[in-house]
Amino acid sequence: MAIKDLPLEEHYIPGSAACPGCPASMALRMVFKAIGKKMIMVVPACCTSVIESLHPYTSFDIPLLNIAFEAAAAASSGVAAALETMGRDDITVVAWAGDGGTYDIGLQALSGAFERGTNFIYICYNNQIYSNTGIQRSGATPYAAWTTTTVGGKTEFRKEMGEIVQAHHIPYVAQTSIGYPEDVYRKVKKAKEIKGPKYIEILAPCPPGWRFDMSKTAEMGKLAVETGAWALYEVENDKITFNGKSKLILEGKMKRKPVEDWLKLQGRFRHLFVPERDEKRLKEIEDHIDMLWRRYRSWVGIEK
Amino acid sequence: MKKYPIITSISYPKKGAMGKTGTWRVFKPILDQNKCVKCLQCWIYCPEATIIRKEDNSVEIDYEYCKGCGVCANVCPTKAITMVREGEEK
Amino acid sequence: MKVMIDTGNYIAAKAAIMAKPNVVAAYPITPQTTLVEGIAKYKETGEFKGEYICVESEHSAMSACIGASATGVRVFTGTSSHGLLLMHEMLHWAALSRLPIVMCNINRVVGPGWNIWADENDSIAQRDTGWIQFYVSSNQEIFDTVIQAFKIAEHEKISLPIMINYNAFILSHTSMPVYIPEQEEIDEFIPKRKPTWKLDVDNPITFGNIILPDAYIEVRRDMQRAQDYARNYIKKVAEEWREKFGRYHGDLIDRYRCDDAEYIILTMGAIGAESRIAVDNLREDGLKIGLARVRVFRPFPKEDIVELSKKADFIVIDRNISVGMGGALSAEVKSALYGNSDTKVYSYIAGLGGKDVTFKDIEKMIRKVVDGKVKTLEWYSLEE
Numbered sequence: 145m146a147i148k149d150l151p152l153e154e155h156y157i158p159g160s161a162a163c164p165g166c167p168a169s170m171a172l173r174m175v176f177k178a179i180g181k182k183m184i185m186v187v188p189a190c191c192t193s194v195i196e197s198l199h200p201y202t203s204f205d206i207p208l209l210n211i212a213f214e215a216a217a218a219a220s221s222g223v224a225a226a227l228e229t230m231g232r233d234d235i236t237v238v239a240w241a242g243d244g245g246t247y248d249i250g251l252q253a254l255s256g257a258f259e260r261g262t263n264f265i266y267i268c269y270n271n272q273i274y275s276n277t278g279i280q281r282s283g284a285t286p287y288a289a290w291t292t293t294t295v296g297g298k299t300e301f302r303k304e305m306g307e308i309v310q311a312h313h314i315p316y317v318a319q320t321s322i323g324y325p326e327d328v329y330r331k332v333k334k335a336k337e338i339k340g341p342k343y344i345e346i347l348a349p350c351p352p353g354w355r356f357d358m359s360k361t362a363e364m365g366k367l368a369v370e371t372g373a374w375a376l377y378e379v380e381n382d383k384i385t386f387n388g389k390s391k392l393i394l395e396g397k398m399k400r401k402p403v404e405d406w407l408k409l410q411g412r413f414r415h416l417f418v419p420e421r422d423e424k425r426l427k428e429i430e431d432h433i434d435m436l437w438r439r440y441r442s443w444v445g446i447e448k
Numbered sequence: 449m450k451k452y453p454i455i456t457s458i459s460y461p462k463k464g465a466m467g468k469t470g471t472w473r474v475f476k477p478i479l480d481q482n483k484c485v486k487c488l489q490c491w492i493y494c495p496e497a498t499i500i501r502k503e504d505n506s507v508e509i510d511y512e513y514c515k516g517c518g519v520c521a522n523v524c525p526t527k528a529i530t531m532v533r534e535g536e537e538k
Numbered sequence: 539m540k541v542m543i544d545t546g547n548y549i550a551a552k553a554a555i556m557a558k559p560n561v562v563a564a565y566p567i568t569p570q571t572t573l574v575e576g577i578a579k580y581k582e583t584g585e586f587k588g589e590y591i592c593v594e595s596e597h598s599a600m601s602a603c604i605g606a607s608a609t610g611v612r613v614f615t616g617t618s619s620h621g622l623l624l625m626h627e628m629l630h631w632a633a634l635s636r637l638p639i640v641m642c643n644i645n646r647v648v649g650p651g652w653n654i655w656a657d658e659n660d661s662i663a664q665r666d667t668g669w670i671q672f673y674v675s676s677n678q679e680i681f682d683t684v685i686q687a688f689k690i691a692e693h694e695k696i697s698l699p700i701m702i703n704y705n706a707f708i709l710s711h712t713s714m715p716v717y718i719p720e721q722e723e724i725d726e727f728i729p730k731r732k733p734t735w736k737l738d739v740d741n742p743i744t745f746g747n748i749i750l751p752d753a754y755i756e757v758r759r760d761m762q763r764a765q766d767y768a769r770n771y772i773k774k775v776a777e778e779w780r781e782k783f784g785r786y787h788g789d790l791i792d793r794y795r796c797d798d799a800e801y802i803i804l805t806m807g808a809i810g811a812e813s814r815i816a817v818d819n820l821r822e823d824g825l826k827i828g829l830a831r832v833r834v835f836r837p838f839p840k841e842d843i844v845e846l847s848k849k850a851d852f853i854v855i856d857r858n859i860s861v862g863m864g865g866a867l868s869a870e871v872k873s874a875l876y877g878n879s880d881t882k883v884y885s886y887i888a889g890l891g892g893k894d895v896t897f898k899d900i901e902k903m904i905r906k907v908v909d910g911k912v913k914t915l916e917w918y919s920l921e922e
Contacts, residue, residue, distance in 0.1 A: 158497050165519055197465030197748075202461050222561060222608075459743060
């Protein structure tokens with residue numbers, strides 16, 4: 145998929161409330177392009193509830209229902225059921241939630257909707273924090289990252305949401321990164337054509353939350369993949385395929401960059417480098433990533 | 449604007465829902481058309497949809513709403529976009 | 539018109555599917571379970587043609603109802619006690635979204651300890667969510683109110699969700715004969731829903747984004763105006779039902795032998811049904827007692843209460859307690875009377891935890907008041 149082939153169609157209207165350099169806005173543009181105007185979006189409490197802009201106006205040119213924090217997947221089941229009774233199979237239901245609303249408070253509703261086979265795409269834009277409330281720790285926050293509730297760095301590793309979702313054996317699960325908008329577009333487009341529950345998670349580097357310059361959002365999204373801190377993959381009917389640089393890393397065709405290359409650009413990991421290098425925690429992070437990749441290789445049968 | 453018989457929190461699509469967000473800018477992206485190779489990287493990464501893609505894949509910038517994040521300048525492979533402090537552009 | 543002899547829950551299920559909702563989303567909880575089982579059965583037989591979403595919690599049940607209703611279709615659900623409490627956040631969301639969802643709540647005790655019997659504290663705790671609240675006292679009234687509720691909720695000037703409350707087991711699991719109108723008559727009474735707003739790809743709107751104080755206050759005032767409007771419209775619908783089907787359960791209040799009464803019992807739900815018998819028995823003894831069973835708790839029948847207070851003192855029996863204040867109905871009645879009437883209000887708390895309240899109990903309560911032995915608040919059957 146070449147960039148030139150992406151449609152001109154825009155449903156994200158300039159002049160929104162998003163922060164400059166916002167990864168969620170970037171991702172939303174791709175979602176809108178991939179699905180088009182025949183969609184209903186359900187949004188729980190998250191940055192997007194702000195990005196939409198203030199009543200009585202909105203920066204999104206598609207029908208959208210804001211819902212309570214933990215309720216996106218359940219409300220989507222309701223929308224999908226109503227559309228089903230109206231015979232409107234031409235409309236795509238998209239739940240669009242942050243990592244807090246997905247990994248944590250919304251996990252039960254999400255699992256329920258997947259288990260009961262709701263026909264929708266659940267998209268988690270993962271900025272690894274509760275950023276809308278002022279950068280608090282979430283279940284997606286990586287080990288050692290500073291947040292306002294983990295002042296000395298988080299003491300636990302993030303959970304693997306992708307694996308939790310895969311355990312539901314839904315028709316389509318994918319991980320992508322806003323560093324690769326064509327990959328985001330392609331995966332959303334593919335999900336749109338599949339009936340049943342679909343899950344897509346987009347890594348969304350947040351300039352104020354991760355403490356990096358707002359011009360570097362795309363770069364941070366790419367580096368996360370190149371260092372192996374994030375993996376691009378898709379699972380179709382339980383068959384997993386790694387994509388892009390993640391595929392090269394998986395197959396040993398590209399050596400993943402040291403995770404430091406990604407960490408040191410982010411103020412949230414600054415305490416790992418100044419006043420002196422925290423070798424212990426840096427090693428723990430590298431080891432954890434190595435463990436994950438061994439695991440990924442075992443999924444595809446490269447490693448037992 | 450379509451009116452409803454009840455008053456509730458219904459919002460309508462509008463360009464500039466938060467006003468002219470171009471006023472948020474500290475640095476302004478300046479595009480050198482001579483260096484542009486029409487790769488559309490700036491267009492695809494722009495968070496605010498303020499890089500306007502034209503029929504021939506050349507682009508221009510919507511300064512009324514561009515927030516000046518600098519992502520476009522950062523992703524441009526030919527450095528055709530440079531960030532210049534507001535008021536200091538030539 | 540035919541007669542169906544069945545429990546309150548199965549009658550509610552029958553009424554719900556005759557209203558032809560597109561979507562039902564519900565989660566089982568005792569004593570509501572036979573209601574959802576009833577709907578599942580109708581889905582199986584094909585009598586219910588909509589979608590039945592088996593959600594994983596009541597919070598998700600109400601969330602799914604909101605999603606479906608926001609898409610513009612008719613929606614029904616049912617719950618009880620802890621299920622209703624778990625929905626609390628979404629009850630606000632539904633009402634503030636002005637979605638005409640109809641729900642049966644089977645009034646059940648709130649734990650701990652676990653107790654599945656009748657008590658109104660679950661729904662009283664939802665008083666301020668913006669829902670219209672009915673409290674009914676027979677299976678026939680369950681049926682008739684479910685159908686009427688869709689008409690009221692979906693009226694464009696009301697556009698609010700409605701909760702129909704009935705007592706655990708006393709109604710939910712007790713069989714009674716109920717007259718069921720023909721499907722065509724129901725279809726005529728409640729035509730297809732015309733949504734006041736909906737999620738529509740041809741007219742995109744964002745619902746519920748950030749709203750500033752000035753606009754938010756207007757949203758709240760509009761809800762209040764809708765409830766005020768409903769106060770009269772509920773009466774109108776009850777009249778229309780009486781004309782069409784010959785049955786009437788009162789308007790906002792079900793009045794019984796109030797005209798010459800010196801004391802009027804005010805209560806809700808099944809205690810109201812028992813009170814009728816108590817009134818008749820006490821009247822035989824020459825005591826001039828009447829009954830005003832409050833059918834609609836929200837909107838609260840303020841003017842009707844004041845009207846009733848002109849000739850009689852009040853004896854309020856609450857099967858609920860707002861701890862730190864007293865019975866909820868009693869407090870609301872006094873609030874309605876303030877500045878409008880000097881009527882004395884005697885208050886009883888009775889039947890909490892599902893403790894049986896029979897007509898004999900009610901007679902004892904009334905006699906004690908008449909004998910001048912009750913001051914203000916009494917806990918019936920408890921030692922001082």
